[in-house]
Amino acid sequence: MNTEHVIEVSGLSRRFGGTDALRNVDLQVPRGEVFGLVGSNGAGKTTLIKHILGLYRCQRGSVRVYGMDPVKTPEKVLARVGYLSEDRDLPLWMTVRELLGYTKAFYPGWDDAYAAELVHLFRLDPNARLQTLSRGQLAQTGLVAAIAYRPDLLILDEPSAGLDPVVRRDILAAIIRTVADEGRTVLFSSHLLDEVERVCDRIAMIQDGKMVMHGRLDALKEQHHHLILHNMNGHTSDLRFTGELTRERVGEETHIIVEGHREILEAECSGIQRAQWDLREPSLEEIFVAHTGRALWAMNAK
Amino acid sequence: MEVYLNTNDGAPLYRQIMQQIEAAIATGLLRPGEAMPPIRVLAQRLLINPNTVLRAYRELEASGLLKSRQGAGTVVSGEGSPLATNAKEALIRKQVHALTVMARNLNISGPRLHELIEEAYRPEHTTCREPGAHS
Numbered sequence: 001m002n003t004e005h006v007i008e009v010s011g012l013s014r015r016f017g018g019t020d021a022l023r024n025v026d027l028q029v030p031r032g033e034v035f036g037l038v039g040s041n042g043a044g045k046t047t048l049i050k051h052i053l054g055l056y057r058c059q060r061g062s063v064r065v066y067g068m069d070p071v072k073t074p075e076k077v078l079a080r081v082g083y084l085s086e087d088r089d090l091p092l093w094m095t096v097r098e099l100l101g102y103t104k105a106f107y108p109g110w111d112d113a114y115a116a117e118l119v120h121l122f123r124l125d126p127n128a129r130l131q132t133l134s135r136g137q138l139a140q141t142g143l144v145a146a147i148a149y150r151p152d153l154l155i156l157d158e159p160s161a162g163l164d165p166v167v168r169r170d171i172l173a174a175i176i177r178t179v180a181d182e183g184r185t186v187l188f189s190s191h192l193l194d195e196v197e198r199v200c201d202r203i204a205m206i207q208d209g210k211m212v213m214h215g216r217l218d219a220l221k222e223q224h225h226h227l228i229l230h231n232m233n234g235h236t237s238d239l240r241f242t243g244e245l246t247r248e249r250v251g252e253e254t255h256i257i258v259e260g261h262r263e264i265l266e267a268e269c270s271g272i273q274r275a276q277w278d279l280r281e282p283s284l285e286e287i288f289v290a291h292t293g294r295a296l297w298a299m300n301a302k
Numbered sequence: 303m304e305v306y307l308n309t310n311d312g313a314p315l316y317r318q319i320m321q322q323i324e325a326a327i328a329t330g331l332l333r334p335g336e337a338m339p340p341i342r343v344l345a346q347r348l349l350i351n352p353n354t355v356l357r358a359y360r361e362l363e364a365s366g367l368l369k370s371r372q373g374a375g376t377v378v379s380g381e382g383s384p385l386a387t388n389a390k391e392a393l394i395r396k397q398v399h400a401l402t403v404m405a406r407n408l409n410i411s412g413p414r415l416h417e418l419i420e421e422a423y424r425p426e427h428t429t430c431r432e433p434g435a436h437s
Binding site: 033034169172173176177179180193194197198199200201217218221222226263266267270280281282283284286 | 307309310311312313314315316342345346349350351352353357403404407408
């Protein structure tokens with residue numbers, strides 16, 4: 001029994017028609033952490049989340065949430081989970097107050113004071129009908145419904161997609177508040193690496209249904225290096241570095257992303273004149289591109 | 303003190319926080335005995351994971367710059383001068399570490415490295431320091 005992992009996914013595969021949506025995915029989400037699922041649209045993030053919620057049955061592999069199978073005992077799993085879906089699928093005919101009253105009925109742990117505080121904080125009108133709300137207000141309303149019963153596990157699917165910076169801030173603040181509450185866990189998917197970097201302890205990068213990379217965010221950052229070679233008049237092409245992922249020429253400079261120990265890379269550079277190389281720490285975006293060969297922002301542009 | 307974070311900079315956020323606190327202690331902006339903001343408060347203000355703030359504080363405690371007191375939160379350690387001994391040593395220790403790694407990679411022995419440092423430490427040499435080795 002492993003109670004330290006709130007979510008355990010092993011060997012999960014899923015096909016829709018002729019397409020592999022998930023291929024042999026393993027995922028462990030430790031208790032009390034913020035876990036970020038990073039990938040472009042269509043990479044498989046939502047499909048994975050729907051398996052965790054028990055909305056999809058596993059074709060191959062297994063999913064356990066708090067040690068339980070979410071398909072067999074959905075009521076036990078969902079009682080501990082707060083969920084905000086990507087398309088917010090909220091009952092648009094209800095008012096904000098009706099929605100919260102309706103959600104409250106399902107959860108004994110509902111905290112009226114906390115719900116009221118959030119409604120006030122987000123400046124929501126309790127009497128407004130959901131269909132009259134803006135995209136941002138709908139997201140905020142969905143968020144109140146997902147966190148006001150203080151779930152042990154909060155799952156947010158692309159919480160800030162298409163939202164303005166003010167509402168994104170509210171959502172990030174809610175995530176931070178949730179984990180600051182002892183022992184609560186957050187899983188959220190995003191293609192906005194800035195917010196992922198701000199709030200995640202651990203991330204998994206998913207691409208074409210496969211887990212490309214996962215681990216503690218700070219460890220991943222420390223394992224990747226951005227080497228810049230200057231003015232080497234074409235003498236760079238025969239230089240190879242251990243753990244090299246990608247290289248790109250930009251004018252007189254060659255940019256190389258390397259995975260491995262910094263000391264080894266520095267030793268390998270010691271044969272090059274000191275003025276001709278520079279070592280930087282890559283951003284999460286650069287690491288993602290190095291592993292997938294594609295930029296997130298380019299894939300999400302519609 | 304204000305902390306500024308930049309997610310386009312590759313440096314992990316906990317290290318950006320550490321560097322700014324180190325600098326604030328070294329320059330006397332943060333004084334010995336001064337209370338640091340509570341972890342949750344700083345996390346909410348910076349809009350980052352509380353564990354990131356916790357990690358920055360823990361590492362600064364390990365290097366002796368901060369200390370946590372039961373019930374009194376985290377405070378800046380050291381007495382007397384604004385740049386306390388701990389802070390000074392923590393700053394120089396990092397440079398020494400980088401130097402020894404480099405020396406090993408270049409096959410320069412420990413005793414030889416000592417000699418080089420002795421040589422560089424003599425007053426007439428202090429003007430030709432490498433950038434980044436400033437104290």
